[in-house]
Amino acid sequence: MGxxxxxxxxxxxxxxxxxxxxxxxxxxxxxxxPKLRGGAESLAAIFDRQHExxxxxxxxxxxxxxxxxxxxxIPRSREDLLRRHAGLxxxxxxxxxxxxxxxxxxxxxxxxxxxxPEVWAGADGRNERGAHNVVAFQRRLARxxxxxxxxxxxxxxxxxxxxxxxxxxxxxxxxGETADGIxxxxxxxxxxxAPYADETAVYPGQPIPPDAAxxxxxxxxxxxxPGLKFLCRDSxxxxxxxxxxxxxxxxxxxxxxxxxxxxxxxxxxxVFIDGDVAIxxxxxxxxYAIHMTTQSTVRALTKLEFAYGLATRMAELIGDHSPATTxxxxxxxxxxxxxxxxxxxxxxxxxxxxxxxxxxxxAVLEPMRSMLPVWMPRVAExxxxxxxxxxxxxxxxxxxxxxxxxxxxxxxxxxxxxxxADARAAVFRLAWDFVGSTLGGRGFxxxxxxxxxxxxxxxxxxxxxFDRTRSQALLDDMLSRDARR
Numbered sequence: 001m002g003x004x005x006x007x008x009x010x011x012x013x014x015x016x017x018x019x020x021x022x023x024x025x026x027x028x029x030x031x032x033x034p035k036l037r038g039g040a041e042s043l044a045a046i047f048d049r050q051h052e053x054x055x056x057x058x059x060x061x062x063x064x065x066x067x068x069x070x071x072x073x074i075p076r077s078r079e080d081l082l083r084r085h086a087g088l089x090x091x092x093x094x095x096x097x098x099x100x101x102x103x104x105x106x107x108x109x110x111x112x113x114x115x116x117p118e119v120w121a122g123a124d125g126r127n128e129r130g131a132h133n134v135v136a137f138q139r140r141l142a143r144x145x146x147x148x149x150x151x152x153x154x155x156x157x158x159x160x161x162x163x164x165x166x167x168x169x170x171x172x173x174x175x176g177e178t179a180d181g182i183x184x185x186x187x188x189x190x191x192x193x194a195p196y197a198d199e200t201a202v203y204p205g206q207p208i209p210p211d212a213a214x215x216x217x218x219x220x221x222x223x224x225x226p227g228l229k230f231l232c233r234d235s236x237x238x239x240x241x242x243x244x245x246x247x248x249x250x251x252x253x254x255x256x257x258x259x260x261x262x263x264x265x266x267x268x269x270x271v272f273i274d275g276d277v278a279i280x281x282x283x284x285x286x287x288y289a290i291h292m293t294t295q296s297t298v299r300a301l302t303k304l305e306f307a308y309g310l311a312t313r314m315a316e317l318i319g320d321h322s323p324a325t326t327x328x329x330x331x332x333x334x335x336x337x338x339x340x341x342x343x344x345x346x347x348x349x350x351x352x353x354x355x356x357x358x359x360x361x362x363a364v365l366e367p368m369r370s371m372l373p374v375w376m377p378r379v380a381e382x383x384x385x386x387x388x389x390x391x392x393x394x395x396x397x398x399x400x401x402x403x404x405x406x407x408x409x410x411x412x413x414x415x416x417x418x419x420x421a422d423a424r425a426a427v428f429r430l431a432w433d434f435v436g437s438t439l440g441g442r443g444f445x446x447x448x449x450x451x452x453x454x455x456x457x458x459x460x461x462x463x464x465x466f467d468r469t470r471s472q473a474l475l476d477d478m479l480s481r482d483a484r485r
Contacts, residue, residue, distance in 0.1 A: 002066030003058055004145040005051060006044030012147070012198055013040060018223035020195045020257075022232040030195040034239030039099075042251045043147070043196050046094040046102055050087075057087040061143065071104035071295070072142035074115045075358040081350045085343070088298040097303025098252045098443065100296070100450055101192040106148040106201065107141065108295045112288035113203070114138035115357045119285045120272060127279055130218075130272045137220055137270070148220070149197035151188030151259040152205040165212045172202060172261055173214045174275065181267040182274055184217060187260050192450075194230045194257035197223055203272070204283040216280035218273035219266045227264040230257040236438035244397040244426065248433040248440075256442075287353070290362035294346070296451060297368045300376070301339045307379045307434070308332040314386050314431055317424050319416030328382045335375045342368055366465055373454040376447035380435045387431050394428040395421065 004012075010031045020027045022035050030036040050057035050069050058067040070087035073080060091104050113120070113134055120131035141148060154171040156162060165171060172186035184202075191200060201220040208215055221228065233256050238249035273280050311332055315325050342364055349361035384391070395413060399405050400422060415424035434440055451457065 001144050002061065002064075003050050003069050004047050006041075006046075006048040009047045009145075009147065010040060010044050013196065016198060016222065016224050019229045020232065021230065022195070022235055022255075027195065035235040035237045036195050036255070038237050038239075038250045039253050039255060040196055042095060042099070043102065043254075046091060046099075047145070049091060049094045053087075053090040056083075056090045059083065064143065066143065068142050069104065069107060069145060071107035072111055072138075074111050076356055077358060078347075078350050081347055081358055081360060085294075085298065085347060088295060089302065092299045092302040095252050096306040097299045097301070098248060098306075099254045100299060100446060101149070101254055102299075103145075103147045103193075105292070105295050105299075106150055108291040109150075109203075109288050110134075110138045110141055110148070110201075112286050112291040113283075115355075116286040119282055120279065122276065122279050127273065127276055129268075130274065130279075133269055134272050137272075147193070147196060147198045148201055149191050149193045149199075149223075150201045150203065151191045152203070153189050155187050155189055155258070165208050165215055171215055172217065174217050175214075175263065178265060181265050182217065182219075182271055184219075184261050184264050184266060187258060189256075189258050191230055191257040191259045192446075193254050194223070194259070195232065195255050199223060200228070200259065204280045207281045208277060210277055213275040213277055216273055216275050216277045217266075217271075218280065219271050221264070221266055221270055225264055225266075227262040229260040229262060231260065232257045233442075234438070236442050238437070238439075242397040245429055246433055246437065247426075247430050249437050253439055253442075256446075287357070287359050287362075290359050290365070293362065293365045293369055293451070294343075294360050297339060297343055297365055297372070300368070300372050301336070301343060304332070304336045304339055304375070304379065307383065308336050310427070310431055310434065311383050311386050313427050314383070314390075316417075317415040317419050317427055318390060320386065325386055328385060332379060332382060335379065339368065339372070363465070363467065366461055369451045370454050370457040370461060373448050373451070373457070377444055380440070380444055383431055383435050387428060387435075390428055391432045391436060394425050394432065396425075396429075400425060 013031050014029055020030060027033050027036060031040045054067065057070055059070050059073055060066070061068045070084045071091070073084050075081050075084060088104060091102060095102065117131040117135050120134050121128050140146065154162065154168070157170050162168065170187055172184055172188050174182050175185045176183040188202065194200070199220055199222050203218045235253065236249055237253040238246040241250050243250045308329070312329055315321070315329065346360035346364040349364060350358055351361065352358050393413070395405075395409050400409060409421045413424065414421045434443075448454070
């Protein structure tokens with residue numbers, strides 16, 4: 001099929017009878033329900049966007065020649081990296097970077113997974129079938145333009161015992177097998193995009209101990225698989241609201257779900273890992289973390305640029321050129337430039353793996369996993385400080401359209417330098433939806449933890465990933481100077 005249109009994406013959602021629960025209600029048609037329709041339509045627009053910007057977003061499948069989303073690309077040159085980057089930017093602009101789990105996120109992960117079947121197979125080829133299944137799944141993911149979600153984190157039940165994994169009756173695990181496949185039971189979070197996905201994937205997240213073979217499972221299955229259930233968080237979609245009043249909430253609630261596997265049978269041709277802890281713990285060797293951080297940083301840059309533009313326009317509309325506000329706007333500009341610098345340098349320092357697959361420089365991007373979760377909450381705080389009480393004194397569309405109120409609003413709620421009441425209201429309503437609405441609160445939480453916490457990422461950067469060679473050499477050189485006297 002190749003790259004789908006928005007209409008094809010929506011039709012696929014209508015055909016799939018999955019078990020999606022929102023606010024205590026099982027949703028039959030996610031494309032029509034008022035709490036989910038806005039997200040579905042926005043994602044459909046992103047599928048259409050890949051055709052609108054085909055020169056950036058599509059490439060020819062190497063085997064079929066069909067137009068395919070660039071996020072499925074397995075890059076074979078630096079030019080491929082640049083081409084893919086341009087497409088990712090275009091896709092992120094579809095939601096101003098607010099939707100963090102658009103399908104290109106998982107597409108990128110599986111392009112990395114499929115680029116290294118030898119990692120899935122194991123050094124002795126003991127998991128050859130699983131490796132074949134991964135490659136076959138990624139081909140279908142690309143050629144059918146499947147919308148894929150995932151569940152990667154085990155639920156928190158008791159932090160004193162959760163980390164033990166073995167014996168935990170909540171974490172997803174293999175509980176049996178049949179002639180048709182393995183049987184899994186348990187739960188995972190956080191299935192962002194679940195109502196709008198065709199399939200879901202379970203794959204290695206954090207390393208697990210050697211005696212946790214039952215928990216070393218990886219697979220992908222359709223959302224209508226029997227026993228698979230998704231309990232979504234409270235909707236932030238503002239159903240029925242005028243888009244003027246809720247410009248983001250009415251469009252970009254991508255949803256998040258608690259995923260339950262109630263004795264789900266996973267067919268053998270969908271099983272990637274079945275009980276092999278060593279292979280389960282080796283997935284970083286595929287390069288998937290670099291792909292994940294690349295897509296996330298591109299998306300974050302778009303959101304930062306949008307937020308900088310929003311805060312700047314807010315200040316202009318109320319004539320605020322004070323040193324304090326100017327400094328905060330400059331702080332936002334720093335976040336934008338630092339993030340852009342990291343992406344540009346990662347592409348400039350892109351490297352070729354021994355098998356000819358190209359990657360951006362992961363070491364350059366690794367600090368973004370720690371800093372973006374700190375910067376994004378600060379962005380929300382700056383917008384709140386710039387807006388202050390003005391965020392709460394913004395007329396609605398209905399008030400602006402009221403013939404009795406409109407003259408008063410024009411007189412008393414216009415903006416600086418001749419800005420109209422409509423222009424001021426549109427910007428400040430957008431700002432409130434960005435930082436103060438239910439969607440804004442979800443965005444705050446999402447940015448803090450979607451790539452695990454900033455604290456954990458800082459710890460891992462120090463203990464596992466940072467090259468200390470030059471730092472230690474400089475220190476040793478200084479220490480040795482007294483000894484050389």
